[in-house]
Amino acid sequence: MYNEKPIISKWIADIYDRCETDTNEIEFALSVIGPEPKRILEIACGSGRILVPFAKAGYNVTGLDFDEYMLNKIESKCNGMDNITWRKADVINDDWGSGFDVVILAGNILFNIVTDMNYKKAQELLIQKASNSLVPGGKIYIDYGYTLYPEKWFNNPNEDVIWEGADSDGNIGKMLLLGGTFDSESGIYKFIRRFKLKSANGEIIKQDIPSIKHFATLEQIHNWLDSAGFVIEQEYGDYNRNPISEKTNRAIILARKVL
Numbered sequence: 001m002y003n004e005k006p007i008i009s010k011w012i013a014d015i016y017d018r019c020e021t022d023t024n025e026i027e028f029a030l031s032v033i034g035p036e037p038k039r040i041l042e043i044a045c046g047s048g049r050i051l052v053p054f055a056k057a058g059y060n061v062t063g064l065d066f067d068e069y070m071l072n073k074i075e076s077k078c079n080g081m082d083n084i085t086w087r088k089a090d091v092i093n094d095d096w097g098s099g100f101d102v103v104i105l106a107g108n109i110l111f112n113i114v115t116d117m118n119y120k121k122a123q124e125l126l127i128q129k130a131s132n133s134l135v136p137g138g139k140i141y142i143d144y145g146y147t148l149y150p151e152k153w154f155n156n157p158n159e160d161v162i163w164e165g166a167d168s169d170g171n172i173g174k175m176l177l178l179g180g181t182f183d184s185e186s187g188i189y190k191f192i193r194r195f196k197l198k199s200a201n202g203e204i205i206k207q208d209i210p211s212i213k214h215f216a217t218l219e220q221i222h223n224w225l226d227s228a229g230f231v232i233e234q235e236y237g238d239y240n241r242n243p244i245s246e247k248t249n250r251a252i253i254l255a256r257k258v259l
């Protein structure tokens with residue numbers, strides 16, 4: 001559904017796995033969720049960056065993602081652990097299962113969800129599906145890139161290189177974001193993801209993918225949580241536990257299902 005050429009999807013999985021190694025958000029998530037809950041579901045678990053440390057911390061974890069290149073990376077990180085499972089699923093259209101103590105929507109998935117559905121509807125649906133898959137009293141953990149000034153983040157005509165490097169097949173390339181525009185009224189951010197690769201056998205591969213995302217406001221997230229039967233227990237604007245303010249850059253929320 002990303003519409004990327006397979007060689008690009010494979011390159012992304014390798015580069016993501018290599019570049020995204022910051023453990024701050026994982027340690028923070030572990031400290032906020034605490035030791036009590038046992039069954040954890042991570043939505044859009046990718047290559048297991050968050051899922052595997054949670055399994056290593058002793059939780060029974062399940063991960064869902066629709067990208068096989070990403071999912072294929074999890075096995076080698078698990079060393080035969082029997083408390084981790086994952087499966088291929090489109091988290092908008094497919095079933096999540098039930099009986100979980102915690103659902104994790106981290107790694108900015110509330111923003112980065114890929115779907116043909118209206119983005120705002122999809123974001124709301126993620127929160128509703130989390131509620132459906134939790135036990136009574138279960139919790140949702142959201143970690144979302146958040147600013148009070150989205151127009152400053154997203155209105156950006158420049159070309160920014162996000163990732164650069166070679167994958168395990170020797171394909172070398174970069175991903176850039178360009179042409180970012182943000183509509184404050186609708187919260188819609190439009191931009192282009194540009195890929196430029198040189199394959200191991202010298203072929204040049206280029207792909208521009210016009211992309212659309214919806215930046216949900218805190219009020220929208222609060223309303224969706226409320227409608228899905230959640231009560232917010234903790235909310236932070238960064239990994240230092242500061243409240244959300246003009247100086248912070250995240251919305252990190254732990255909410256309990258009360259209905």
Ligand SMILES: C[S@@+](CC[C@H](N)C(=O)[O-])C[C@H]1O[C@@H](n2cnc3c(N)ncnc32)[C@H](O)[C@@H]1O
Pocket residue numbers: 020043044045046047048049050064065066067070089090091092106107108109112113114115
């Ligand atoms: C930025 S990665 C984050 C992975 C992981 N949560 C982490 O923080 O490292 C986003 C992931 O969302 C997955 N994804 C996006 N839309 C999805 C959908 N509709 N169904 C399943 N997975 C999806 C992508 O395949 C990708 O692995």
